[in-house]
Amino acid sequence: MNRYRKEMTAAMLAYVVLLMASVWWLRSGTLDNQTARIAVALCPMIAGPFICWVVVRQLRRVDELFRRVQLEALAIAFAGTALITFSYGFLEGVGFPKLSLFVVWPVMAVLWILGSVFSARRYR
Secondary structure, three states, X not given: OHHHHHHHHHHHHHHHHXXXXXXXXXXXXXXXXXXXXXXXXXXXXXXXXXXXXXXXXXXXXOOXXXXXXXXXXXXXXXXXXXXXXXHHHHHHOOOOOOOOHHHHHHHHHHHHHHHHHHHHHHOO
């Protein structure tokens, strides 16, 4: 777990640094070209593949039970996120405010955590 924490900390630190630099640069008003603004806005995502790589490496290092718990947790998160986002999409059709796609990942993350707790309890 210690190796995972170091790798994840480094990947998340890279994401945060890129995010802060991107926000600062976009707010500075020095980018007149739309293509440049798009590139700078997407800069934080450079760290994304590294974060995914860290998670996959960790899943490859752990035992079968932990993998099973995480698979169940991800299934709960996937299905729950689909149900919540589709339901809210229908509510937007009747006047609810439109939400940014930025809310999808936090919903999935919370459901993944809850799914992990639920699945881990099942195997105690």
